[in-house]
Amino acid sequence: MTRGRPIRGLFGGLFLGICIDLDLVFAGVVKLESSLLTILPAVLLVIFFLLGLWAPIGRQHRAAAPPLPTPLPRPSAWPEYAPVEGSKTPPSPPPGDGGDPQAPTSSI
Amino acid sequence: MRLIRVLVALAIVALVPILTATAAQAQLAGPCTGTGTIDGKVYNAKVVDSVEVPRSAYVHWRGTVTGSGKRNIEGKVYLKLPPPFGKVELGNGSWDGPSSRYANSGVYFYDLPSVLVGPKFTLFGHHAERGTVVCTGSIEVQITGSRLKNPAFIASLLLTIVALVNVSLVIRVRNSRI
Numbered sequence: 017m018t019r020g021r022p023i024r025g026l027f028g029g030l031f032l033g034i035c036i037d038l039d040l041v042f043a044g045v046v047k048l049e050s051s052l053l054t055i056l057p058a059v060l061l062v063i064f065f066l067l068g069l070w071a072p073i074g075r076q077h078r079a080a081a082p083p084l085p086t087p088l089p090r091p092s093a094w095p096e097y098a099p100v101e102g103s104k105t106p107p108s109p110p111p112g113d114g115g116d117p118q119a120p121t122s123s124i
Numbered sequence: 125m126r127l128i129r130v131l132v133a134l135a136i137v138a139l140v141p142i143l144t145a146t147a148a149q150a151q152l153a154g155p156c157t158g159t160g161t162i163d164g165k166v167y168n169a170k171v172v173d174s175v176e177v178p179r180s181a182y183v184h185w186r187g188t189v190t191g192s193g194k195r196n197i198e199g200k201v202y203l204k205l206p207p208p209f210g211k212v213e214l215g216n217g218s219w220d221g222p223s224s225r226y227a228n229s230g231v232y233f234y235d236l237p238s239v240l241v242g243p244k245f246t247l248f249g250h251h252a253e254r255g256t257v258v259c260t261g262s263i264e265v266q267i268t269g270s271r272l273k274n275p276a277f278i279a280s281l282l283l284t285i286v287a288l289v290n291v292s293l294v295i296r297v298r299n300s301r302i
Binding site for chain 1: 281286291293295297
């Protein structure tokens, strides 16, 4: 999950607005009683709060959905002659039983 | 993108009229006169709109108002700050009480700090007689000198760079921990 930083944007916008206000005043660009000095921090506060919510930079594009996994093979019965854990020798396959290993077998 | 367009449009609508507004004209209204002489240069409040004065100087000032007889007077000179700060009265910039004088003059020495070099101040003033304001005036004042020698200006520029770096990080996506 990804998100921006709206609270930091709010305070960052206010701080930037105050700094730009100071620059404008000390550079003599605006007069000291100008209402721009009041409006600018408020406007930047709102703008950077919204940009903090939106966070448009660094957003990762969502990757294409991975393909569905291939279906599992059909289950097959465990042949009786298969080695069993702990047994000494596996039973030999019955003669003539070379047929389908997937065919169901019944245990006697 | 639509949000950005709306914000840019709002910024233009709000800021363009403010930035392009014409500056208020300096004026001295009423039956008053006021002049100041700094280093031989005469500044007449009825003539000049804005003045640039040195950081430190002797001012030979003179003011007059028409009339006669003893009466109660009141007046002040103040600096207007942006909202919500309001007005700041200047030191030695007010007078009141009963008076029979209709002209006054004197010499005033000032020595301002370097942090005041650069900003444009608009000074306002009024004079009242018998409880009625008879004269009002305003003038734009700027202190001469290099702005780059103003330590407050340098500090504010550095702070602006820090603030810009900060907000550039704000608009980046934050990767949350799982």
